[in-house]
Amino acid sequence: MTEVPPDIAEYLASPDTLPEWVRFYRAYPTVTAAVQAVGNGESVAVFTSEHTAYGQQVILIDGKPVIEVVLYPNSQAREALVTAYLNHSDPETATAAILHALPHLLPEDIDLTGIDCVVEPGNGLAPRFGFRRRVFAAGLHTWRDYDELHPLGELYQVLSWHSTGHNIAEGTEAVSILRSHGLPxxxxxxxxxxxxxxxxxxxxxxxxxxxxxxxxxxxxxxxxxxxxxxxxxxxxxxxxxxxxxxxxxx
Ligand SMILES: [Zn+2]
Structure with missing residues (x-):
């Protein structure tokens, strides 16, 4: 039986906890449990739209366990990115330009240390663009250790559905930023x-x-x-x- 830390037990018991997190933390109440599961070949992943769309997974990179989070631009910002991508005649050039432009859609004071702008392939109208952070899981036992040592911080806030004023650019503001980075x-x-x-x-x-x-x-x-x-x-x-x-x- 895997140990369930008190904070996770409380979170699981709360009626406000979203079902995807209940499933995830029931299965993996600690980082250690998640890492063990990945070592046994399980896929340890959750996708949520709590405050913003993001995915969290534990993966092995060169045999080392890593906690990976990818935060996706909210729907209005995504519409600007994808329409600009479609308007471009060359998908590869458009992808490179979007990866370059992504940080510029955020408020200037956002700290992106440790964050990479990434593109994920898919069969939609455009690939998925996002902000990715990878943290080595070695030395982390509880999810609280992880959250306290590696808070997602302001990036999470500016991508939130509820964010107003201090958020990722949308609409005409996003259009003008993307145009200044060579995107039509x-x-x-x-x-x-x-x-x-x-x-x-x-x-x-x-x-x-x-x-x-x-x-x-x-x-x-x-x-x-x-x-x-x-x-x-x-x-x-x-x-x-x-x-x-x-x-x-x-
Ligand atoms: Zn119109």
Whole structure:
């Protein structure tokens, strides 16, 4: 029977603990237990969207156990990254430019010591981009040891869904930062959302990343706005790509 430290027992008993963490800490109540499991060939991983989207896993690198965390940009920042990636004609150049631009989307005072910007392959519209931290697990016994010695700190806060003011850039701010790093990001003049005209579902039409159903700009010029003829009114119109964003990036 694996020992369960009191803080983990309390966390597991709390009704506020998210189910993914309950499963993870029940299985691996200590770092030592997680490392043993990895040594036995188990996959020790959890994905959560608590405050922001991130994955934590324990892996072996050159035979040494490592606790790896990858934090992913929130949905609004991701939309800017992925639309800029799609707008670029060369995926490899776009990937390199995004990895270079990622830290610049964060507030300037964020300490990225020990954090790498990474790209993970996938079969989506674009690969996944994230901020990765790896910590050797040697010498760490409890998760409290790990948390206290290696807090995720401000990066976790600025990527949070709830973060306001001191957060990763989104919308037109993200578009302009990405453009200054050579990425052909385009924002809508009306609604400010990042756009692509290379979405596989709508090639040639400017849409947001999630608009599989076609463009529905919230800020479109609705001729029925004053008439309240709901059955005739649209629920969104075409986007209006910013003219300056259509200029080539340097
Ligand atoms: Zn729009």
């Amino acid at each position: 990001a385009v924002g809508c003049e009306a609604c400010g959302e990042p756009l692509t005209n290379r979405h596989p579902a709508w090639p040639g039409t400017w849409v947001c990343l999630a608009e599989e159903y076609g463009p529905r700009c919230d800020a479109f010029d609705d001729p029925f706005r004053e008439l309240h003829e709901l059955d005739a009114a649209g629920i969104g119109g075409p986007h209006d790509p910013s003219t300056s964003d259509l200029e080539p990036v340097t």
